[in-house]
Amino acid sequence: MKKQMLMVPGPTPVPPEVLQAMGKQMINHRGAAFGELFSEVNHLIKKVFQTENHVLIFPGAGTGAMEAAVVNLTEPGERVLLATIGAFGDRFGDILEGHGVIVERVEAEWGMAIDPQAVKEKLENNREIKKLFITHNETSTGVTNDLKAVKDAIPDDVLMIVDAVSGLGGIDLKMDEWGIDVVVTGSQKALMIPPGLAFIALNDRAWKVVEENKAPKYYWDFKLARKFLEKNPPETPYTPAVSLLYALQASLRLIIEEGLENVFARHELMAKAIRAGVKALGLKMLAEDDVASHTVTAVYSPEGIDVGKLRKLMREKYGITLAGGQKKLEGKIFRIGHLGYVDWPDVVTVLAGLELALKELGYPVEFGTAIKAAQEILFAGR
């Protein structure tokens, strides 16, 4: 027996109610029972997207949702702006370029957020660019972009297309209120269900672009998906991932019951407690406090401590799985995922495990230091 704790930024732990929901037997996806399930899910997911727009749901990974946005909103040869601050921003660029789109870039050093003024200037100096692709929360660095500030800064006629895979449902993103045009996400992060669903919401002006789009597509055809979604009861063009929709129904009920604002506050509190704890041990954070993500925290391994050994010890002796660094941060940082089904006992446990493992690897630790710092935050924040 060894208790296992998965603290990577996706897949995230799934609540028991949600796991159980997947045990339900199959139903006909053209029948009334599916209509009821899909109607409820469509209704509740809009609340999490903070939108009145349709949210399209496809069987697929988050990367599929990103590609779906690209093939429905861009044409080969078109010039767009990509604001990237890490590996997943770069992936958006790879997908765009893979489809023949010409990608201009605004970047930030890994660990920093995008500068809204830099985006504004780039767009003002390139008025033929009408689409901005940007990451909400960069999973590879644990940094959240200030989407509202970016949106407020850029010209009105530029469509803002957001990869919110590791943010949506954990960090506030007011799609309608802020005027974000397109939001894509996946299922296995703050939505607390297993991987396998891809989500995309578009506002009216994004739909106008979709309606005129000529890029080849079939599986990701938004117009076809909308046509089936607007049936009564709603359907999908081809077989939906029924079990994952049962899971989604269960998880959305949990999220709505807790209250979206409370969910965001919980994520913020857990993130702050973890940061306080890690800092109390003298470890260096990749991101500054003001841009630090509420869903994933990136930490430099202490001088002389091999990050691979640290993660291995955490995993094998203490049952806690942490993520490593990606691309240029590989071997330099570890990342703690704290999104979705995560509460204060998880924070205390991961910090206690970190203290134990660091001490074993020869790093000077006074047991309880990180936990005490986290408790101060938790006590004040509750």
Place this chain on the structure above:
Amino acid sequence: MKKQMLMVPGPTPVPPEVLQAMGKQMINHRGAAFGELFSEVNHLIKKVFQTENHVLIFPGAGTGAMEAAVVNLTEPGERVLLATIGAFGDRFGDILEGHGVIVERVEAEWGMAIDPQAVKEKLENNREIKKLFITHNETSTGVTNDLKAVKDAIPDDVLMIVDAVSGLGGIDLKMDEWGIDVVVTGSQKALMIPPGLAFIALNDRAWKVVEENKAPKYYWDFKLARKFLEKNPPETPYTPAVSLLYALQASLRLIIEEGLENVFARHELMAKAIRAGVKALGLKMLAEDDVASHTVTAVYSPEGIDVGKLRKLMREKYGITLAGGQKKLEGKIFRIGHLGYVDWPDVVTVLAGLELALKELGYPVEFGTAIKAAQEILFAGR
């Protein structure tokens, strides 16, 4: 309380062991536990595909697997041959044309199989065509194509790309032995797991085409998927649908334990018993015996019996969900799915329900007629 029986050609009923497997907690998709799961699944799925080639697995629907085959194997402007005998053959054509491929067609009347000689002649008269897209088992009509005969008839240098969504795992398809180049399928049919996984296997000469292919793609990039599959332990380029892979592991163990030949024999026996029962009631079949599918049976509604009313009565009073007709067969036929987790009690029940419902709608029925005919087949076949 009303017992529910889902007898549509997908999603199909999922065995309890498989539903339970989906209740497992998430794991890190870059860790050792996932490597073990994915290794076993990759090993076992090859047996079901009857191939030594890699079988790629993506989060997605069967339609996604079809589009994946198109964007990895064809180029816009290329001319290919489509052999279509129903709605899903036509869908392959829609996907191809959606990607700018020029589609030549060989068709058969709905309810008939493709004529291998017609395919051969078309290809011999159009030697610039190097790819044949064809359906294994046409779900909309309940007809199985003789893929071996087609393969033996066509020129050697033509790549044969097969949609086996409603056939694979239920009807024999010897990919390697017959020399089929590409086979695609989905999870929610004879594989007995919920919808949400897309599968593609390719032989060496198909991989050569993939390697030279320039069509834009990212999510469905076979080369990228193979690169990750060949890691040790195997991985996927982006987050896999972990729960569905647990389900797949459980279902593949069941299939291998039963023995693939026994699984095929069971499907054949159930199909024959259902056909015998339905015929004994005097109902007309869409397909002749020699091309009739072992996984789905299409039946004309008797003269004067509204097929919608029949399906509704079956569903609401007897708890048995049957499928209707698609496209040009809508309102004319009903379809009984009998693939995957289906055994003789299901056959007896669906026939008994059919007798009850038909009698209630005024069709002359001597109770037990269909069941007796089915029992004769079951008794002889065991």
